[in-house]
Amino acid sequence: MTQHITMGAGLTAPEGTFATDAAGTSDAAGRDGGPSVARRVLAATAAAAPMFFTAYVAANPAPLPREPAADFLGAIAAHPTAFVVSTTLQLAAAATGLVFAAYVIVAFARSAPRLAPVVGVLLGVSYVAVAAFAGAKLVAASLIVDGAPRAGSLEVWSAVHTGPFFDVMDWPILMAIPANLLLAVLLFRCRAVVGIWPAAVVVVGFVMGSGEFPDAVTLAGWAIQVPAVLHVVRRTLRS
Numbered sequence: 001m002t003q004h005i006t007m008g009a010g011l012t013a014p015e016g017t018f019a020t021d022a023a024g025t026s027d028a029a030g031r032d033g034g035p036s037v038a039r040r041v042l043a044a045t046a047a048a049a050p051m052f053f054t055a056y057v058a059a060n061p062a063p064l065p066r067e068p069a070a071d072f073l074g075a076i077a078a079h080p081t082a083f084v085v086s087t088t089l090q091l092a093a094a095a096t097g098l099v100f101a102a103y104v105i106v107a108f109a110r111s112a113p114r115l116a117p118v119v120g121v122l123l124g125v126s127y128v129a130v131a132a133f134a135g136a137k138l139v140a141a142s143l144i145v146d147g148a149p150r151a152g153s154l155e156v157w158s159a160v161h162t163g164p165f166f167d168v169m170d171w172p173i174l175m176a177i178p179a180n181l182l183l184a185v186l187l188f189r190c191r192a193v194v195g196i197w198p199a200a201v202v203v204v205g206f207v208m209g210s211g212e213f214p215d216a217v218t219l220a221g222w223a224i225q226v227p228a229v230l231h232v233v234r235r236t237l238r239s
Contacts, residue, residue, distance in 0.1 A: 035237050039106075045096055046103035047233045050225040052093035053209070057219045059086035064211055065137060066166070069157040073140065073149045080144055087141070090134040097127035100229070107236040108186060111193070115186050122179035129173035136165065180206040187232065194235045201228035 035043070061079035063071055076083045105120035139160075143153035160166070180202055187199040201224055208221025 040237070042099060042103050042106065043233045043237055046100035047230050049093060049096040049100045050205075050222055050229050052089055052096055054219065054222040054226060056086050056089040056093050057209070057215070057222055059089060061086065062137075065133065065140070065161055069154045069161070072161075073143060073153060073157055076141055077144045077148050080141065080147070084138070084141055087134050087137045090137075091131060094127045094131035094134060097130065098124055101127060103233070104183065104186070107233075108190060111190050112186055115182065115189075119179060119182045119186055122175045122182065125172045126174075126176035126179055129169050129175070132169050133173065136160065176206070193239050194232045198228040198232050201225060 059082055061082045062075035065072055101120045101123035104123065105116050108116035108119075140157055143150050143157060184199040184202045187194055187202060188196065191199070205221045205225040205228070208217050209219075209225070210221070211218055213221075
């Protein structure tokens with residue numbers, strides 16, 4: 001896994017930045033003056049992204065696809081059902097991650113009209129790449145029959161993960177690096193609304209959850225992002 005210029009004014013968002021003005025109440029708020037149903041659904045779906053990623057990491061029995069084909073396909077063969085379930089969770093994480101990217105653009109549109117779209121687009125690009133990799137992993141699962149790799153499957157998968165697909169998709173997934181760094185900057189600049197700690201959690205959680213560390217560290221990296229995202233979503237809905 002992987003995840004920076006200017007804002008309109010000041011380092012902190014003015015009070016009420018996220019509130020809708022009187023003219024837009026009918027579109028952005030319900031009859032009680034709160035967020036619309038559509039906004040609440042968007043927020044709830046966005047908040048699910050780190051939960052799905054945490055579940056994916058917890059259930060995943062296989063190493064990263066870039067590992068040698070014998071190790072990767074061998075792990076799938078040993079736990080085929082767990083692999084399919086975990087990869088399905090990864091697809092769900094990518095889908096809800098795209099919603100989270102959209103929520104960032106919507107929730108911070110007034111306080112960070114330049115930065116929020118940049119963060120949202122970069123996040124969206126990286127989540128599309130995550131979905132593409134998950135799809136490729138499901139193709140790898142089809143190379144397993146009766147608990148063993150098909151004849152010639154090691155050569156096939158070696159060709160896939162050293163071929164143009166991985167070469168091309170590596171670039172969009174690397175967009176997660178600037179996306180998460182810029183997300184942390186965005187949250188810090190809007191600390192009057194969301195507080196300071198979510199920005200720190202985004203950076204620490206992203207590094208820990210990158211997949212470059214032992215599984216327990218990766219799992220902890222995604223798990224600590226769950227309360228941070230929930231907090232940000234709640235605060236931006238209230239403001």
